[in-house]
Amino acid sequence: MTVLHLVPSAYLRQTRRRLSREGQPAMAATINGLAAQILRSHLISYTENRLLEEVAVWQSVQDLREGLQFFAPIAEFSGFTQELRWLFSCLDYGEDIYARMPQPGREELEGLYNRYHEILSENGVLSVPGQIKRVLDIVRQEQVLPEVQVIRLVGLGELRPLENQFVQALARGRRLEEVQPRVQDPVVEVIKAPDPAAEVELIAEALRRDLEQGASVETLAVAFPNPGQYLPLIIPVFERLKISWQAPGTTLRNTPLGKVVLTLIAGGLAGWDKRSLELLTAPGWGFPFGLSSEEHRMLRLAPPLKGLPAWRSWLGQAAGWQRVLALIEPLRAELTDRPLAEYGFWLESLLEELDPEGWVSPQDNLEHWAELVKAWDAMQGAAQTLQCFQWVIGPAKFLKLLEGLLTSFVIRPRRVFAERVQVLSTDQLGAHIYDRLYAGGIVEGQFPPQGRAHWLTRMRAEAQRDELYARVVSSAHHVCLYYPEVDREGKLNLPATVLGVKKDNEKKPAAPAPIHQPSLFIQGGTLNDPELLAKLREKVLKKGLSVSQLNTYASCPFRFFCSYVLELEVLEEESLELGAGEHGTIVHEVLRTFWERHLTGTLPTVEESQILIEELLAEAYLERGCQPPADLTRALRSFIRQDVQRAEGGFRPAHLEREFDNVAVSSKAGSVLLKGRIDRIDWHPDGVYVLYDYKTGRAPTRSALLDGGDLQIASYLLAAQTLLPEGRSVGAAYYLVRSGARAGVFHESYSPHLKVQRRTGVLAEEEFAEQQDKFAQILSDKVNSILEGSFPVEPASSDTCSFCPFQGICRKEVGTRGF
Ligand code: SF4
Numbered sequence: 001m002t003v004l005h006l007v008p009s010a011y012l013r014q015t016r017r018r019l020s021r022e023g024q025p026a027m028a029a030t031i032n033g034l035a036a037q038i039l040r041s042h043l044i045s046y047t048e049n050r051l052l053e054e055v056a057v058w059q060s061v062q063d064l065r066e067g068l069q070f071f072a073p074i075a076e077f078s079g080f081t082q083e084l085r086w087l088f089s090c091l092d093y094g095e096d097i098y099a100r101m102p103q104p105g106r107e108e109l110e111g112l113y114n115r116y117h118e119i120l121s122e123n124g125v126l127s128v129p130g131q132i133k134r135v136l137d138i139v140r141q142e143q144v145l146p147e148v149q150v151i152r153l154v155g156l157g158e159l160r161p162l163e164n165q166f167v168q169a170l171a172r173g174r175r176l177e178e179v180q181p182r183v184q185d186p187v188v189e190v191i192k193a194p195d196p197a198a199e200v201e202l203i204a205e206a207l208r209r210d211l212e213q214g215a216s217v218e219t220l221a222v223a224f225p226n227p228g229q230y231l232p233l234i235i236p237v238f239e240r241l242k243i244s245w246q247a248p249g250t251t252l253r254n255t256p257l258g259k260v261v262l263t264l265i266a267g268g269l270a271g272w273d274k275r276s277l278e279l280l281t282a283p284g285w286g287f288p289f290g291l292s293s294e295e296h297r298m299l300r301l302a303p304p305l306k307g308l309p310a311w312r313s314w315l316g317q318a319a320g321w322q323r324v325l326a327l328i329e330p331l332r333a334e335l336t337d338r339p340l341a342e343y344g345f346w347l348e349s350l351l352e353e354l355d356p357e358g359w360v361s362p363q364d365n366l367e368h369w370a371e372l373v374k375a376w377d378a379m380q381g382a383a384q385t386l387q388c389f390q391w392v393i394g395p396a397k398f399l400k401l402l403e404g405l406l407t408s409f410v411i412r413p414r415r416v417f418a419e420r421v422q423v424l425s426t427d428q429l430g431a432h433i434y435d436r437l438y439a440g441g442i443v444e445g446q447f448p449p450q451g452r453a454h455w456l457t458r459m460r461a462e463a464q465r466d467e468l469y470a471r472v473v474s475s476a477h478h479v480c481l482y483y484p485e486v487d488r489e490g491k492l493n494l495p496a497t498v499l500g501v502k503k504d505n506e507k508k509p510a511a512p513a514p515i516h517q518p519s520l521f522i523q524g525g526t527l528n529d530p531e532l533l534a535k536l537r538e539k540v541l542k543k544g545l546s547v548s549q550l551n552t553y554a555s556c557p558f559r560f561f562c563s564y565v566l567e568l569e570v571l572e573e574e575s576l577e578l579g580a581g582e583h584g585t586i587v588h589e590v591l592r593t594f595w596e597r598h599l600t601g602t603l604p605t606v607e608e609s610q611i612l613i614e615e616l617l618a619e620a621y622l623e624r625g626c627q628p629p630a631d632l633t634r635a636l637r638s639f640i641r642q643d644v645q646r647a648e649g650g651f652r653p654a655h656l657e658r659e660f661d662n663v664a665v666s667s668k669a670g671s672v673l674l675k676g677r678i679d680r681i682d683w684h685p686d687g688v689y690v691l692y693d694y695k696t697g698r699a700p701t702r703s704a705l706l707d708g709g710d711l712q713i714a715s716y717l718l719a720a721q722t723l724l725p726e727g728r729s730v731g732a733a734y735y736l737v738r739s740g741a742r743a744g745v746f747h748e749s750y751s752p753h754l755k756v757q758r759r760t761g762v763l764a765e766e767e768f769a770e771q772q773d774k775f776a777q778i779l780s781d782k783v784n785s786i787l788e789g790s791f792p793v794e795p796a797s798s799d800t801c802s803f804c805p806f807q808g809i810c811r812k813e814v815g816t817r818g819f
Pocket residue numbers: 555556557558559793794795800801804805806807810811812
């Protein structure tokens with residue numbers, strides 16, 4: 001007795017292997033594969049072309065556009081053609097979509113559908129449902145595959161009307177069986193993972209263990225509600241643990257070639273900005289243009305230019321960029337309203353320029369090269385398909401059409417003879433029994449996957465939660481269901497409610513072994529562990545503290561705890577632009593160079609100073625590959641004008657970036673050495689001086705400066721006593737580069753020379769001396785608090801939190817000021 005097994009395509013290979021092992025007279029096929037096989041055996045020739053089917057949908061709208069009324073307002077949107085594609089597929093498979101549409105829409109849909117089929121037949125294309133329909137006529141008239149006595153449907157679930165008709169006609173005079181393989185008493189474990197990355201790690205480790213214990217690859221499977229979302233995590237982890245697995249196919253749009261062709265058109269339409277060039281050439285994302293790291297850097301450091309002439313003058317000296325720009329430059333002229341066929345010819349000529357061998361050699365990376373060639377062949381097919389259509393299309397619409405076209409074409413993964421662990425969608429389970437199944441991502445909202453609502457018919461694939469859960473857990477003898485507690489953005493996940501029934505089985509992660517480390521969550525803001533406190537004291541007394549560390553403590557003790565005690569490193573955000581810190585460094589450099597040239601001699605005039613400062617600024621930015629921001633240039637011109645005019649009052653820069661590391665701050669445990677650097681010290685011929693710290697941002701408030709919320713000025717005044725005992729300090733301040741203002745304390749008797757007004761911190765002789773004593777006491781108190789382990793979450797102001805990297809740790813809410 002010969003049995004024909006009809007199975008989903010994901011299981012065809014396994015089913016054939018199993019049947020051949022069992023040695024039964026049996027056959028296995030998919031419904032589509034069987035239809036194609038019958039057509040071939042009846043010598044019926046036809047063309048299959050998914051790309052042309054896609055363009056035919058667009059052309060049906062194009063041809064009937066003038067007559068559309070119901071669909072007229074939406075006919076120009078690419079989303080409309082996507083919906084039509086889905087509706088045509090439903091109609092092809094015999095689903096009654098018309099009944100869901102209002103009467104006028106029904107008639108127009110019918111017209112579009114008929115036109116679509118005319119276009120397919122004009123081009124000799126038979127879609128998959130078209131093939132099944134043709135075969136249906138044959139099997140109704142004659143019995144095909146006479147040797148088959150039983151037709152067994154394995155794990156196919158509910159068939160669509162056309163498939164059902166085909167199967168019923170095929171089964172006439174034979175036995176028809178439906179089989180849903182199910183394990184009766186599977187072992188089910190529910191396992192919680194901290195996040196998706198840890199979840200994939202757990203799954204991969206479990207697979208690795210199974211393989212090392214001798215499990216056969218084909219008895220193992222991995223499933224996710226949406227495997228595509230997990231691919232970026234799976235690829236590196238499975239590679240590291242050497243798990244050979246079968247990756248799902250990818251769309252032509254998602255290949256480097258697909259991305260680059262679309263970016264070339266989008267960039268050409270938008271007039272080429274920095275972002276489009278970055279996308280075009282990003283290593284690992286787009287086409288391998290073979291740019292050197294120095295050439296990539298040139299783009300990264302470039303200012304935000306617009307248009308190809310500007311880019312040519314910025315990048316055109318580099319050989320790699322010359323090749324890329326030569327490829328891009330002729331494109332603009334091609335992007336005009338023109339027949340689709342011409343776009344097809346243009347795409348073909350563009351592909352000649354993007355020939356993989358011109359940019360990457362098979363000797364360098366055979367696998368990469370082979371993938372490019374595969375995508376190149378598929379793109380060539382797309383170009384040739386476009387050449388069949390003569391209707392005129394604008395470049396923006398062509399971009400949309402091409403996006404749809406490339407999305408509809410799936411490039412299959414490499415074929416390999418060795419068995420590989422299958423990675424499937426949970427929807428695909430149910431046609432095969434595995435020994436072990438690892439199903440991840442079982443969280444509410446993802447499991448079951450939500451079907452997209454179709455806006456023309458308001459239909460949505462109904463999620464059969466319990467049925468899907470039953471199918472998943474009966475697909476293997478041992479099923480491990482994983483859920484990550486948070487998603488990839490750190491938002492909290494809820495385990496899918498279906499997992500609740502299995503809560504008793506939840507595997508509790510083993511309690512972490514105790515380790516003697518400071519915890520993030522210190523009780524009441526105080527570090528009490530004597531051993532840790534002793535280590536902290538030793539470190540402070542031995543290495544001292546920098547002014548910036550002390551200032552961090554003053555701004556928020558918990559922030560200091562995170563950076564100094566826990567030594568948490570802040571991950572720098574990768575940015576192609578200069579960061580605020582780099583702008584600040586440049587300003588410091590420029591002012592230092594300016595005053596290095598004028599420490600002695602005649603003071604420059606304001607005009608000379610402004611010219612020089614502008615030159616120095618331009619040079620400093622050019623060294624970093626960009627131009628100075630216009631507002632900063634204006635600010636520095638104004639700053640240097642005020643600064644030079646003030647120097648005429650008698651206080652002249654004498655020390656620049658003066659470092660110190662031996663300033664003692666008294667504490668209960670002994671002296672703690674303070675280290676730091678003073679940006680500038682201005683001397684007066686009377687033997688007095690003022691200390692400045694340049695600041696490109698805002699200054700702290702006056703109360704923070706005087707009462708210990710900010711310790712920079714206090715530290716400088718203390719340091720100066722050790723550094724310059726021969727003189728006397730009569731002021732210390734932040735010098736604000738953007739406004740020229742100074743925020744600090746000044747001795748009254750020198751305020752006229754310094755050109756400061758009373759409201760800006762001028763203190764009488766006694767007040768000044770008292771403030772200096774107060775600063776010394778504040779510094780000592782802060783050092784004592786550190787040594788006592790006092791680290792409460794107490795920011796000096798809500799501004800402190802705005803730029804703090806530890807917001808996520810201390811959970812202090814920010815941005816609520818004013819509520
Ligand atoms: S966010 Fe605010 S409270 Fe939290 S550590 Fe940073 S500065 Fe302190």
